[in-house]
Amino acid sequence: MSKGGIFHPDFKAMPWWWEAWQPKAEPPVDLPARTTVAIMGGGYAGLNAAIELARGGVDCTVMEANDFGFGASTRNGGAVSGGVSLGKGLGGKRRLGDDGAETLADRLLNDSSDSLSLVEDIIRRENIDCFWERSGRFAGAVTRKHYDMLAAKVDQFNQHANAQCMMLPKSLQHQEIDSDFYQGGMLVQRSGKLHPALYYKGLLDAARRHAVRLVSRTRVEAVSGRRGAFRLRTSRGEIAADEVIVATNGYTSDATPQLKRKVIPVASHIIATEELPDGLAKSLIPQGRTISDTPRVLCYYRISPDGKRMLFGGRARFTAVSPEVSAPALHRFMSARFPQLREARVTHAWTGNIAFTFDFLPHMGQVQDGMHYCLGCNGSGVAMMTYLGHQTARKILGGGNRVSAFEELELPGQFGYGGTPWFLPLVGTYYRFRDRLDRFLDR
Numbered sequence: 001m002s003k004g005g006i007f008h009p010d011f012k013a014m015p016w017w018w019e020a021w022q023p024k025a026e027p028p029v030d031l032p033a034r035t036t037v038a039i040m041g042g043g044y045a046g047l048n049a050a051i052e053l054a055r056g057g058v059d060c061t062v063m064e065a066n067d068f069g070f071g072a073s074t075r076n077g078g079a080v081s082g083g084v085s086l087g088k089g090l091g092g093k094r095r096l097g098d099d100g101a102e103t104l105a106d107r108l109l110n111d112s113s114d115s116l117s118l119v120e121d122i123i124r125r126e127n128i129d130c131f132w133e134r135s136g137r138f139a140g141a142v143t144r145k146h147y148d149m150l151a152a153k154v155d156q157f158n159q160h161a162n163a164q165c166m167m168l169p170k171s172l173q174h175q176e177i178d179s180d181f182y183q184g185g186m187l188v189q190r191s192g193k194l195h196p197a198l199y200y201k202g203l204l205d206a207a208r209r210h211a212v213r214l215v216s217r218t219r220v221e222a223v224s225g226r227r228g229a230f231r232l233r234t235s236r237g238e239i240a241a242d243e244v245i246v247a248t249n250g251y252t253s254d255a256t257p258q259l260k261r262k263v264i265p266v267a268s269h270i271i272a273t274e275e276l277p278d279g280l281a282k283s284l285i286p287q288g289r290t291i292s293d294t295p296r297v298l299c300y301y302r303i304s305p306d307g308k309r310m311l312f313g314g315r316a317r318f319t320a321v322s323p324e325v326s327a328p329a330l331h332r333f334m335s336a337r338f339p340q341l342r343e344a345r346v347t348h349a350w351t352g353n354i355a356f357t358f359d360f361l362p363h364m365g366q367v368q369d370g371m372h373y374c375l376g377c378n379g380s381g382v383a384m385m386t387y388l389g390h391q392t393a394r395k396i397l398g399g400g401n402r403v404s405a406f407e408e409l410e411l412p413g414q415f416g417y418g419g420t421p422w423f424l425p426l427v428g429t430y431y432r433f434r435d436r437l438d439r440f441l442d443r
């Protein structure tokens with residue numbers, strides 16, 4: 001197939017999810033002169049913080065720079081992890097408990113497993129129709145070394161994240177995936193999937209029902225002051241607040257320079273195929289799991305909720321690029337895993353920003369007294385950013401909830417990094433080279 005030939009004549013450069021619900025211009029809401037809690041960013045983190053605060057009787061205002069739903073929360077793959085995607089960030093936290101006590105890594109896993117239950121509770125409580133399903137996930141290992149690395153984590157994941165993991169050797173992987181690309185992999189039964197834009201719409205509806213003030217097209221440009229007397233300068237005037245929550249993740253900007261220096265925005269890309277011939281999608285991933293894999297330039301994919309298309313994502317590039325660049329790369333990655341899809345044309349391609357941190361872990365905390373943040377999804381934030389937003393609100397409300405392990409971590413910076421990730425194309429090139437080398441050495 002020629003490069004141009006992968007695009008369907010009806011191709012759209014927008015998330016396939018937006019066919020069901022998409023961000024739209026709302027009638028303008030006046031910015032109040034003051035609010036008790038001002039929330040910057042209207043994604044899963046900002047909305048869940050707002051809903052929980054409103055349920056606790058606290059007046060709050062969410063300011064979203066664009067239309068509600070602009071960010072990663074309506075663009076993601078919809079895979080819902082219950083802890084195991086904390087991945088490589090856990091390594092450095094393991095040493096803390098050599099005496100046999102529960103390590104910080106264990107507590108991080110434990111709390112992140114709560115995030116999956118929380119998503120389920122919110123979907124049930126707010127009656128959100130978003131194709132939620134405890135589908136399970138298969139993590140494919142691209143080399144035998146990666147298989148062993150996954151196997152080494154099974155006990156910890158099962159013990160501390162109740163992940164219900166087991167290894168599937170290559171001889172059994174066809175139960176999960178009709179592909180010979182992997183050297184076996186890990187089945188994570190306690191994980192799920194949903195329709196991300198419909199989950200988002202459900203949260204937006206819930207926020208309205210709980211009388212959250214939602215102010216779109218209002219970019220916070222600067223924050224000054226202190227607890228009880230913050231002032232936020234916005235593109236539509238000034239607002240005073242007792243406390244502030246920064247929930248801007250991969251879109252964190254100069255409005256909060258102290259946080260911009262600590263997160264690395266990275267682009268992630270997805271394509272949707274045209275509707276596949278009857279039975280093909282089901283045959284590719286027979287159990288309907290979400291799939292992720294282990295190269296440094298990883299891919300993640302699943303079948304669409306209607307069972308008809310492949311939704312295939314990955315780091316085609318680490319920066320935002322046009323679909324003419326990202327879609328052919330993703331189509332190539334997809335065809336390498338599923339030669340059966342070589343002729344499938346692409347109907348949708350899109351991009352969104354995720355936020356990496358220098359310790360590869362999500363974070364919540366305070367920049368200064370009363371100015372909270374929840375940031376750093378590291379690519380996996382449907383459940384985690386829901387949890388961190390909710391948890392930040394619980395903290396502001398006070399009361400009996402225990403401190404989250406994610407609050408114990410200091411958000412690290414890196415000498416010389418000011419918030420502009422000029423090095424990403426180099427990292428991408430290096431990662432692609434290492435992936436090729438790993439596979440060559442594994443032969």
Ligand SMILES: Cc1cc2nc3c(=O)[nH]c(=O)nc-3n(C[C@H](O)[C@H](O)[C@H](O)COP(=O)(O)OP(=O)(O)OC[C@H]3O[C@@H](n4cnc5c(N)ncnc54)[C@H](O)[C@@H]3O)c2cc1C
Nearest residue numbers: 041043044045065071072073076077079220352377381382
């Ligand atoms: C392509 C892609 C695929 C992904 N796949 C998965 C997946 O399968 N599973 C998973 O768990 N996670 C996935 N993720 C990650 C997940 O989508 C994110 O972690 C999550 O949506 C982040 O939510 P959030 O509320 O923190 O940020 P966002 O949803 O990104 O919202 C942040 C908002 O802040 C706003 N903002 C920024 N600055 C300001 C300002 N100064 N003033 C006001 N507003 C501001 C932005 O406009 C934006 O709308 C994926 C992400 C992408 C991009």
